[in-house]
Amino acid sequence: MTLERLGFETLFSYRSGGILTVEALESILFLAPSLQTDDFLMNKEILRMIQSSIGRKWIVAVTGVLMIGFVVVHMTGNLQMFAGTPDKINGYAHLLKSYPLVLWSFRLGLLATAALHIWGTISLARENRIAKPVGYAVAGRKSRLQVTLTSVTMVISGIILLGFIIFHLLHFTAQVVDRSYASMETVVGGVTMPDVYRMVVTGFSKPWISLFYVVAMALLFSHLRHGAASVWQTFGLRDRNSAQFIEMGSWILATVLFLGFSSIPVAVLLGVLKL
Amino acid sequence: MKLHLRVWRQQSRQSEGSFVTYEADGLTPNMSFLEMLDVVNDRLTKEGQEPIAFEHDCREGICGSCAMAINGEPHGPNAGATTCQVYLRSFRDGQTLTVEPWRAKAFPVIKDLVADRSAFDRIIQSGGFVSVGTGQAPDANAIPIGKGIAEKAFDAAHCIGCGACVAACRNSSAMLFVAAKVSHLGLLPQGQTERKQRVQKMVAAMDAEGFGNCSNQYACEAVCPKEISVEMIARMNRDYAGAVVDQI
Ligand code: HEM
Ligand code: SF4
Ligand code: FES
Numbered sequence: 001m002t003l004e005r006l007g008f009e010t011l012f013s014y015r016s017g018g019i020l021t022v023e024a025l026e027s028i029l030f031l032a033p034s035l036q037t038d039d040f041l042m043n044k045e046i047l048r049m050i051q052s053s054i055g056r057k058w059i060v061a062v063t064g065v066l067m068i069g070f071v072v073v074h075m076t077g078n079l080q081m082f083a084g085t086p087d088k089i090n091g092y093a094h095l096l097k098s099y100p101l102v103l104w105s106f107r108l109g110l111l112a113t114a115a116l117h118i119w120g121t122i123s124l125a126r127e128n129r130i131a132k133p134v135g136y137a138v139a140g141r142k143s144r145l146q147v148t149l150t151s152v153t154m155v156i157s158g159i160i161l162l163g164f165i166i167f168h169l170l171h172f173t174a175q176v177v178d179r180s181y182a183s184m185e186t187v188v189g190g191v192t193m194p195d196v197y198r199m200v201v202t203g204f205s206k207p208w209i210s211l212f213y214v215v216a217m218a219l220l221f222s223h224l225r226h227g228a229a230s231v232w233q234t235f236g237l238r239d240r241n242s243a244q245f246i247e248m249g250s251w252i253l254a255t256v257l258f259l260g261f262s263s264i265p266v267a268v269l270l271g272v273l274k275l
Numbered sequence: 276m277k278l279h280l281r282v283w284r285q286q287s288r289q290s291e292g293s294f295v296t297y298e299a300d301g302l303t304p305n306m307s308f309l310e311m312l313d314v315v316n317d318r319l320t321k322e323g324q325e326p327i328a329f330e331h332d333c334r335e336g337i338c339g340s341c342a343m344a345i346n347g348e349p350h351g352p353n354a355g356a357t358t359c360q361v362y363l364r365s366f367r368d369g370q371t372l373t374v375e376p377w378r379a380k381a382f383p384v385i386k387d388l389v390a391d392r393s394a395f396d397r398i399i400q401s402g403g404f405v406s407v408g409t410g411q412a413p414d415a416n417a418i419p420i421g422k423g424i425a426e427k428a429f430d431a432a433h434c435i436g437c438g439a440c441v442a443a444c445r446n447s448s449a450m451l452f453v454a455a456k457v458s459h460l461g462l463l464p465q466g467q468t469e470r471k472q473r474v475q476k477m478v479a480a481m482d483a484e485g486f487g488n489c490s491n492q493y494a495c496e497a498v499c500p501k502e503i504s505v506e507m508i509a510r511m512n513r514d515y516a517g518a519v520v521d522q523i
Pocket of ligand 1: 057060061063064065067068071114117118121122125154155157158159161162165223226227228230231232234489490491
């Protein structure tokens with residue numbers, strides 16, 4: 001597939017020897033005899049276990065939950081757009097940016113989290129494709145095999161989300177999509193700060209941008225409908241009794257996030273949020 | 276009763292297979308699926324053709340050898356039944372049925388409907404046992420085991436190693452099988468000593484055989500003739516994390 005042509009093959013393969021493998025660590029070990037202690041060998045076993053199928057599933061689930069935590073907080077913060085006064089969200093954004101050390105720790109942490117999530121999922125998905133080289137000539141009934149749209153589209157919804165995240169960062173964080181955002185300023189309580197409210201309303205006034213955001217949030221819905229239910233199983237917390245609540249919970253979480261995030265571009269287009 | 280069959284025929288591991296069409300006639304609704312294949316094979320033999328190779332042994336749903344997919348569903352259309360326990364009354368007169376071997380990289384087809392499932396044996400050899408001193412059989416109730424634990428362990432022990440879970444899984448993951456084996460022994464007092472190594476070794480063996488990874492879609496549970504619950508997989512995920520923590 002295209003991923004392989006992009007050179008992802010070597011980066012993400014674990015069983016067939018890529019960059020992030022135990023074998024790579026072994027070569028470091030070979031170069032540095034001082035590291036060949038019992039302690040280190042034991043750690044190597046842990047590393048091997050973490051890179052196993054279940055180990056990587058845990059990584060995907062833990063990083064997934066961290067990102068869910070982030071999006072919940074992010075959405076709650078964004079909803080301050082509806083506070084009635086632009087000062088609310090502007091003050092909040094200003095507060096977040098006034099501790100650069102904290103801000104950058106968070107940003108780097110999130111970056112590492114996303115990178116681990118993507119490494120885990122792509123390497124797992126790649127092995128899955130190899131493990132089922134031929135399917136059945138006649139597909140079994142979807143209802144019988146419990147095929148759900150959200151679960152079979154995890155890779156594609158994830159990749160489009162990644163594209164969205166990059167666009168989103170270029171749009172509102174790096175402000176390269178529209179250079180005029182950088183000059184938007186306001187004064188709250190005598191302090192001059194970026195006018196985030198104006199930036200968001202200006203940004204979402206373009207229907208294609210709003211549409212793209214809503215579509216991306218629909219994909220987030222899809223990804224988390226399956227993902228948020230999946231993590232319970234990966235953590236070993238799902239059983240016959242809790243299963244129905246877990247499935248219901250993932251529907252609720254995914255729906256709340258979709259509605260919460262989408263409400264802002266929709267409100268701008270409807271003229272509910274205006275300058 | 277009549278059925279139109281499209282059966283996968285493949286001479287050997289190396290050769291390319293293809294579907295061959297057979298008309299199965301003179302059937303009755305009370306025949307089992309395997310008896311229907313016997314009827315077809317009788318005819319083929321008499322006509323001097325090679326009969327369809329398929330695995331079977333007990334024909335009563337306990338050995339797990341009658342592995343085949345009927346219309347893309349491992350063990351056919353019924354819940355909680357192996358192929359040998361599927362009766363022709365489950366199908367319509369004149370229905371077309373496509374019969375295929377298990378499809379998974381780790382289960383290469385040997386001939387026709389027979390796939391090599393020895394990967395499962397190697398997983399068992401890696402840790403699916405308890406090491407005990409042999410000798411006289413111990414007293415039946417020498418080790419008290421709570422009813423709940425005994426039931427759960429027994430639920431897991433039902434697994435007959437048929438491989439339908441792998442066959443149904445989009446990723447050919449063997450998690451349900453391995454989880455059943457890990458849990459069966461891991462729940463009982465006799466299995467505690469080796470519990471941590473067991474889960475670690477069996478998962479390593481599973482990965483080495485080229486099975487895929489679970490993506491939590493539970494097709495395995497839906498087709499499992501012994502209705503092993505995916506709860507076992509959750510248990511194994513937890514057990515495995517425990518084994519990692521133990522290393523630290
Ligand atoms: C950025 C690109 C992303 C990609 C490529 C991606 C891809 C995937 C894939 C392929 C899975 C495996 C699903 C399965 O087979 O069960 C997965 C699971 C998951 N993802 Fe993502 N994802 C991305 C972003 C996100 C984001 C932004 C979040 C959180 C808001 C997230 C949360 C989750 C969760 C919770 C799971 C379930 C873990 C489990 O199966 O136990 N992902 N992701
Ligand atoms: S878990 Fe079920 S489907 Fe899988 S091998 Fe055991 S009995 Fe067969
Ligand atoms: S032949 Fe033994 S389970 Fe079907």
